[in-house]
Amino acid sequence: xxTKQKYKALTRDLMWEPKSVDMRRMFPLVAVxxxxxxxxxxxxxxxxxxxxxxxxxxxxKDHLHHAIRSAYEVNYGHARVVDGRWFEGVKAFAVAVxxxxxxxxxxxxxxxxxIPIEAIRFATFNQAVDELRHAQIEIKHYADMxxxxxxxxAYSKTNENLWFNTVPKxxxxxxxxxxxxxxxxxxSFSFEYVFTNILFLPFSSSAAAVGDxxxxxxxxxVQSDESRxxxxxxxxxxxxxxxxxxxxxxxxxxxxxWYWRAYRIFSVISTLVDYYPRIRSISWxxxxxxxxxxxxxxxLFRDLKRYGIRPPRNFEDSVKEKEHYSHATMRILEHYKHxxxxxxxxxxxxxxxxxxxxxxxxxxRYYEPFFRKMDDNVMAVAPPGLPAVCAVCQIPCEFPDPDxxxxxxxxxxxxxxxxxxxxxxxxxxIFLDEPQKYQQWWWPAESYLNGEFGGSLEEMFKYFxxxxxxxxxxxxxxxxxxxxxxxxxxxLDKRFDPKVVS
Amino acid sequence: MxxxxxxxxxxxxxxxxxxxxxxxxxxxxxxxxxxHGHYRNKYYxxxxxxxxxxxxxxRSSEWDAFRDPKKFWYTPYVYNRKKLSDQVEGIFxxxxxxxxxxxxxxxxxxxxxxxxxxxRHYEYAGALQLQHVVxxxxxxxxxxxxxxxxxxxxxxxQWISLWGIEFPGTKxxxxxEAGKRLWMDDESYRLIxxxxxxxxxTDDWAEVLFALxxxxxxxxxxxxxxxxxxxxxxxxxxxLPELNLVSEEQVAWQDQWIQKFFExxxxxxxxxxxxxxxxxxxENWPGDYxxxxxxxxPRETPEDPRTNxxxxxxxxxxxxxxxxxxxxxxxxxxxxxxxxFSVSDSVIRTWEQTIxxxxxxxxxxxxx
Amino acid sequence: MEExxxxxxxxxxxxxxxxxxxxxxxxxxxxxxxxxxxxIKVRAPGRMELRREAVEDKLGRVWSMDDLQVCMASYFGYxxxxxxxxxxxxxxx
Ligand SMILES: [Fe+2]
Ligand SMILES: [Fe+2]
Ligand SMILES: [Zn+2]
Numbered sequence: 001x002x003t004k005q006k007y008k009a010l011t012r013d014l015m016w017e018p019k020s021v022d023m024r025r026m027f028p029l030v031a032v033x034x035x036x037x038x039x040x041x042x043x044x045x046x047x048x049x050x051x052x053x054x055x056x057x058x059x060x061k062d063h064l065h066h067a068i069r070s071a072y073e074v075n076y077g078h079a080r081v082v083d084g085r086w087f088e089g090v091k092a093f094a095v096a097v098x099x100x101x102x103x104x105x106x107x108x109x110x111x112x113x114x115i116p117i118e119a120i121r122f123a124t125f126n127q128a129v130d131e132l133r134h135a136q137i138e139i140k141h142y143a144d145m146x147x148x149x150x151x152x153x154a155y156s157k158t159n160e161n162l163w164f165n166t167v168p169k170x171x172x173x174x175x176x177x178x179x180x181x182x183x184x185x186x187x188s189f190s191f192e193y194v195f196t197n198i199l200f201l202p203f204s205s206s207a208a209a210v211g212d213x214x215x216x217x218x219x220x221x222v223q224s225d226e227s228r229x230x231x232x233x234x235x236x237x238x239x240x241x242x243x244x245x246x247x248x249x250x251x252x253x254x255x256x257x258w259y260w261r262a263y264r265i266f267s268v269i270s271t272l273v274d275y276y277p278r279i280r281s282i283s284w285x286x287x288x289x290x291x292x293x294x295x296x297x298x299x300l301f302r303d304l305k306r307y308g309i310r311p312p313r314n315f316e317d318s319v320k321e322k323e324h325y326s327h328a329t330m331r332i333l334e335h336y337k338h339x340x341x342x343x344x345x346x347x348x349x350x351x352x353x354x355x356x357x358x359x360x361x362x363x364x365r366y367y368e369p370f371f372r373k374m375d376d377n378v379m380a381v382a383p384p385g386l387p388a389v390c391a392v393c394q395i396p397c398e399f400p401d402p403d404x405x406x407x408x409x410x411x412x413x414x415x416x417x418x419x420x421x422x423x424x425x426x427x428x429x430i431f432l433d434e435p436q437k438y439q440q441w442w443w444p445a446e447s448y449l450n451g452e453f454g455g456s457l458e459e460m461f462k463y464f465x466x467x468x469x470x471x472x473x474x475x476x477x478x479x480x481x482x483x484x485x486x487x488x489x490x491x492l493d494k495r496f497d498p499k500v501v502s
Numbered sequence: 503m504x505x506x507x508x509x510x511x512x513x514x515x516x517x518x519x520x521x522x523x524x525x526x527x528x529x530x531x532x533x534x535x536x537x538h539g540h541y542r543n544k545y546y547x548x549x550x551x552x553x554x555x556x557x558x559x560x561r562s563s564e565w566d567a568f569r570d571p572k573k574f575w576y577t578p579y580v581y582n583r584k585k586l587s588d589q590v591e592g593i594f595x596x597x598x599x600x601x602x603x604x605x606x607x608x609x610x611x612x613x614x615x616x617x618x619x620x621x622r623h624y625e626y627a628g629a630l631q632l633q634h635v636v637x638x639x640x641x642x643x644x645x646x647x648x649x650x651x652x653x654x655x656x657x658x659x660q661w662i663s664l665w666g667i668e669f670p671g672t673k674x675x676x677x678x679e680a681g682k683r684l685w686m687d688d689e690s691y692r693l694i695x696x697x698x699x700x701x702x703x704t705d706d707w708a709e710v711l712f713a714l715x716x717x718x719x720x721x722x723x724x725x726x727x728x729x730x731x732x733x734x735x736x737x738x739x740x741x742l743p744e745l746n747l748v749s750e751e752q753v754a755w756q757d758q759w760i761q762k763f764f765e766x767x768x769x770x771x772x773x774x775x776x777x778x779x780x781x782x783x784x785e786n787w788p789g790d791y792x793x794x795x796x797x798x799x800p801r802e803t804p805e806d807p808r809t810n811x812x813x814x815x816x817x818x819x820x821x822x823x824x825x826x827x828x829x830x831x832x833x834x835x836x837x838x839x840x841x842x843f844s845v846s847d848s849v850i851r852t853w854e855q856t857i858x859x860x861x862x863x864x865x866x867x868x869x870x
Numbered sequence: 871m872e873e874x875x876x877x878x879x880x881x882x883x884x885x886x887x888x889x890x891x892x893x894x895x896x897x898x899x900x901x902x903x904x905x906x907x908x909x910i911k912v913r914a915p916g917r918m919e920l921r922r923e924a925v926e927d928k929l930g931r932v933w934s935m936d937d938l939q940v941c942m943a944s945y946f947g948y949x950x951x952x953x954x955x956x957x958x959x960x961x962x963x
Contacts, residue, residue: 001673003953009667009675010660014626016686020696025703032545046949047939051657052587057939059584062577064882064940076510102533106645109636109652122656125633129653132646133576136529143517143528148510154519156532157783166540173540176552197944201878205907216908220880223943231949238948281907295946299873303948303961442538442792450791465519482513489508 007048011122012041029114033179036244037117043239045123046231054126058133058225065137065221072214073144079490081211082278084483085474089276090141090215091151091342092333093203096168096268098138099159103172105131107183114180120239123232124184130225137221141214148486149479151341154465161453162464163387163444164340166394170441171265177437181240182254188233190258193300195266196226198291202273205281241307248308257433259312260426264393270326271333274355278348283358284326293319314426320402323359327367332396334374336387337473341466345474347371366405388445390423392430392438397423415439526573531566533642536782538790549803555775556803557638558708560810563772564781565641571758579650583657586748590661593748594668597741603669610737613839614730615670617832618742619681620691621726622659622666627698628714629655635707640778647759648711654752665745690835693828694718700824708767712817715760717825720856721849723753725829729848733841761860768811768864775805815866826853826870875947875959876913878906883941885929890938893924909943917960918947 001009018026030037049057071077078087108128112121139155146152159165175186204219240247270284282290301311321328330344337344347355352371355363387396401409411428413420415435422428431438447453453463461468474480487493522528539552550556555565574582597603603611632652639645666677685691697718704710727750731743772778779787806813826849833845853870861868879887891912894901901914912918926933935954947959 001667001675005675006664006667009678010663013678013682014623014659015630016623016682016695018699018702019686020699021703026699029545046952048952051653051660052591053936055580055583055587055657057936059580061940062580066577079510099535102642105649106534106637109633109649113630113633113637121630125629125653125656128633128636129576129649132649133580135533136576139529139533146517147512147514149513153514153517155517156535157519160535160537166538169535169538170540173552177541177543179545197878197946201906201909201944205909208908217882220882220908220943223878224880224939224941227939227942227945230945234948294874299875299946299961302873437541437544440542440792441540442790447791451788452791486510489510 003048007050008044010050011044012118015116015118027114027116029180030116033181034246034250035181035240036246038243040117040239040243041119043117043235044119045126045228046235047123047228049123049126049228054129058130061221061224062133062137065217068217069137069140069144069214076486076490077211077213078145078148079483079486079492083210084480085278085343085345086207086210086212086276087145087149087479087483088343088345088474089272090145090212092268092276093272094138094142094152095155095159095162095165095341096265097199098135098142099156099165100168100172101131101134101138103169103176104187105129105135107131107172107176107187110176111180111184111187115184117239120232120236123228123235124188127188127225127229127232130229133225134222137218141218144214148482150470150477151466151479157463157465158341161444162341163389163394164336166389166442166444167268168265170392170394171261174261174437184233184236185240185251185254186258186261188229189237190233190255190262192226192229193233193237194259194292194296195262196223196230197295198266198287199269200226201291202282202284202287203269206273206277206279209279209281210277237304241304241309252309253433255309256313257430260314260318260424260430261393263314263318264390264395264423264427267325267329267395268333271330274326274358275330275351278350280354285322285358288318288322288325313429314424317402317424317426321399323362324366324400324402324405327355327359327363328399329395331367331370332387332398334371335398336396338468338471339464340471341464343472343474343477343479344374346375346476362405366400388421389443390427391420391441391443392422392427394441395423397421399423524573526570526575526578529575530642530646532782534640534645536565536779537784553640555640555778558640558706559806559808559813560708560767561772561775561777561806562640562767562770563777565778566643566782568641568643568647568763568766570643570647571762572755574650574755575646583654586751587657589748590745593741593744594664598668602739602741606739607737609839609841610734610739611670613835613841614734614739614742615666615677615681616684616835616839617730618662618726619666619670619677620685620688621722622662622678622681623685624694624698624722625655625659625662627702628719629653629659631701631704631710631714635710638707644763647763651715651756651759654756658749658752661745661749665742669741688834690831690833693824693831694722697824697828709817711760711763712814713821713825715756716764716818716857716860717821718828719753720757721825721829721852723750724852724856725832725845725848727753729851730843733843757856761863764814764860764864768814768866770810773805773809811865814864818861818866819869822857822868823870873961874913874915875918875961876911876945877918877942877959878909878911878944880909880941880943882908886925886933886937886941889925889928889933890920890941892928894918894920896924897921913946916962917958919959920957922955 017023105128108124108131112124142152175183200219200223204216207215207219240251273284273287297311334344389396397410399409401407409424411422411425413428413432416439420431422431453460469478516522517528520531522531534553536553542548543550629652632648635648636645639648663678666681667673667675670677685695701713704713727746731746734742829849830846836843858868879890881887887910891903894912898914901912904911922933922935945959947961950958950960
């Protein structure tokens, strides 16, 4: 038997048609979403992974990764990056991505349990285990950081309660509460196939550029698993499209929803590409063009046309927004940096220069004046209280309309005698398609008003899991001074004039 | 002075505020959020939260307090299983090179195929329902152990398949097909198959752990992976007993954490589903504005008046006799092959030496 | 715009990466490799095939397709086939 036959024998025909109970009781969620399957057994995981292969390949990856991590930790790699503000970006990445990895772990187990297709199930289960890997190797980085820097020590409490964390949390909560096929398209296809590249690769490149070897290694190692997840997403998508024509409009609806949902949680990633690294490897705009416009829309969606699938509903909006996205998002983060657990920072001369050059059409005209004003007086434009956020993606409603950048893009809709607010037409559409679901969302502002967070500012921060000193501006913060001190201890503050040496 | 060897001052010794003691705890504790889930399930238990204590009848005063005795998190687990996987590869390769099965008694070859190959379905079904546990169990420490157990079971189902193909199966998958026919249609397997079918419609995740790992698994794994080794050797088979030793290593860990888990549950006097919120630092919590102090109106889902011990005892009364009955008919396979072995001796020994003492330690009784 | 397929290869894997790229380019001269910092993006219009033997040839040692999983940070296209001897990534499969 060759690899293919063996793989089939090992992963197929293990489940059976039950005799003492009804099949529908065993797989109660198969039919609820209107998906039709004829002969799904012909689908398989293109990687054809078995248990033995999995543990061998993955332990090799982990050996490589942990060797780099240990070296970084014992050599105080954190003190060696070109600018410590990088770690504020890493904190943002930490809380946006790591809890999502963990949620994906639980989610893939849910999908695997509820979809009665064995070959896909083993791939989903491998992924469930992978996602636990990601959650854990990522948190190792933050555990090391937490011993030297602010903000991370109450990590999961912050994740439960902070307004910013509701953004990624609501995304995975949305998938976790959906039916299994929708969850599969949401995560395996929209998230993994369309977006994980842009999540891990540009930020890893920046990590390497600024000297965070651990993060760079982590990003690449995680992404190497994502290749399998992407393949699963593609296989799942093609399976649903080819099994029955009636699936096509359902799948299109999910692609529309989850494209925009995933795109919106990547808003913070855009700032991690354009703002936090002092040395950038690529701009958000260029990364978006390369990974989303060229690879996904140019390649994949052209190919999907023959099934009657068109690009996601709000795709054009995301293209229009690419020259605004990171700036508008950074402006939001700057606005609320006094109540966030990762800091904003005063832009430096070289930052203005880079941003102006990379974004000649938008940065100087629409955004630079705002950042300049922030520089003069940190609190000058800080709004009181907590942000009014989008009822779907939960990002503060402060995105400009890309067609008229001086106007807000904010949208409204009435439902159940209540006015709901959205950051964009994409989010509004998503709400209107499933208002019952979205009206349930946990809104931090309402929670504060109802006293869940206590009566005082102090109590509120206790609930967030960090102190006000851990927030705000980086270059005036105690973390910056710590970083400088660490460098002095290690002698990294010394400069050697090359002329003296020669 | 050698500046590179300086030790930098830390701002805290341990990364998190909740007193983690080691690497395992650092990457495991509080991975799962407990509050502020945004939406409720669209199709399954639509009144429940994403991580909701009501997915099981038993309660805990601190869901995050469970500890895997082996402290497996991803990396040590994968390293360890890689070692086992290499061992299995070696066992199979040596078995093939030495042509072990050409000198093995034919009645044993037939019997071992009839006995082990159908069990790939048993292992697989267990893995499948453990994925339900992975989704709905409370807290990462518990579901993480279930995750690795499910993965082990997938692995054993594959090892058995591979063994079936390479050895009794003459390198084709016809042996697997024959095994499935036995599993589906042979009277010897009817009760064990039905047991697994019942398991697959069991909703309460802690009950799933009981039914699978406290009831049927000790009986099946002791029989398959320990008690038959001498018999196999006496028929000239050195491949299967070695494979069994590897499988048993996985099973030993599973038994260990499962026993710990049921101690953790049964000895917890907690009667209130929401008590675990206190240790999470929400002791004075005024409640989520959407649902109040608990995740739901207490009138709609009243507290269960039974203690955890009483609930687990009810599971035991339900599943233990079924498990005993399910394994005994495997005797047919031995009788048909004319091989002298008593399944009931094995099963009763496991009952007396493992199940009864484990239950007694929990202050519970075992009736068969 | 042509429909490209390709892979992102982790530069940490060193000589393995150069061998893979050479092997790809030998069988199809339309394969281009761009250095993107920590990884190299290789792409080709429509279809790309990587053969184990070709990589072994360039490396001068035994190499397994499983090793590709360790160094392939990402890919684009459909994985049309993946076994011990070759990997094919293509559109329109
Ligand atoms: Fe992941
Ligand atoms: Fe993933
Ligand atoms: Zn929105």
